[in-house]
Amino acid sequence: MTPSPASSPTFEELRARSAAAQDGPAYGEGSVIACDRLVRIFSAEGVEVQALQGLDLTVAHGELMAIVGASGSGKSTLLQILAGLDVPTAGRSVVAGNDLLTLDAKARLRYRREVVGFVWQQTARNLLPFLTARQNVLLPMQLAGFRARRARAERADSLLELLGVAECRDRRPAELSGGQQQRVAIATALANQPSVLLADEPTGELDSETAAQIFEAFRSVNSELSTTVVIVTHDPMVAGEVRRTVAIRDGRAASEVLRRLATDADGQESVEEREYAMLDRAGRVQLPRPFLEALAMEHRVGLTLEPDHIAVRPEG
C-alpha cells in the first residue's frame, strides 16, 4: 500500500484514529442480530463446501430487511443458523442476547420456540394439516407452557385479525389459498412474541399479486408489533418493499442497498436508493465485478491512502 505523498495522514494520526475507534461500542452492540465472521463448512462425499466464508451482518431492533443473492450464495445456510437449526463451523452469532454457539439443547429449544419465529417457503412445513388455522396459532403457546387459556385465545384471534385471515380461523390449511396459508403461518410464527421473525423465500410458491400481499403482511407486523423481520428472497419485488437489502455473494455480505423517502422542494416524495459495498471485520471489500472488468483488474491492485478515501488502481 502506498500512502499518497502530499496529503497522507502521519502514522501518529493513524494510530490516534485507531485508538479512538477501539474506544467505540463493541461490534454488534445495540443490534438484535450480530453475525461476526461466520463460517459454515459442509463436507459431503469427501468434498468441502464453504457455504459461509466469514460473513458479517448486524440487524437493528425493529428493522424490516431482506437478504438476496444468487442460488448457492449461502442465504439459507445463514437463516438456518439464525433459526437455531444449524451451528456455524466458526465465528459468532448473537440473536437477542443469545450466543448461538453456546446454547445447550434445552436453551436451544427455548430459543426456537420463543426468541425466533420462522416462515418457510413450503406452506406444508409451516402448518400442521390436521389443525385449524386458530389451533395452529395456539399450538406454539401451548408448547411454550403459556397457561392462561383466555389470553392465549385472545392473542391467537388478534394475530389472525392483524394478518387479515380472521375469517379463516376454523379452516384447515388444505381449505386455504396459498396466500392465506402463509398469512396464518406468519401469525403462528408470531404466537410467542419472538424478537425476530425469519422468513425463507416466503413468496416462492405464490403469484405476484399474492406475494405483494405477503410483503404487505410483513410490513404491518413490523410496524404494528415492532418485530424485527429478516426475509431471504429471490423475489425482485422485495426491492420496493423494504428499506434495506443485503446481497450475499460467495458466503459473505457483499453489498447493501439502503432506501429512504426524500421530499423535494415542491413537496414531492420519492424513494432514494443508494448501494454500498460492505467492508467486513477483516477489512475485506468485494469490488463489483463490472467495475473490475471495466478496468481489467485482476490478481493485484495498487492501494493509495488519501485523507478521506482509499484509491484502488489496476497494477500490471
Ligand SMILES: Nc1ncnc2c1ncn2[C@@H]1O[C@H](COP(=O)(O)OP(=O)(O)OP(=O)(O)O)[C@@H](O)[C@H]1O
Ligand atoms: N447440508 C449441506 N450439505 C452440503 N452442502 C450444503 C448443505 N447445505 C448447503 N450446502 C451448500 O452450501 C452452499 C450454500 O447453500 P445455501 O442453501 O445456503 O444457498 P442459498 O443462497 O440459500 O441458495 P438457494 O437460493 O438456491 O436456496 C451451496 O453450495 C450448497 O450446495
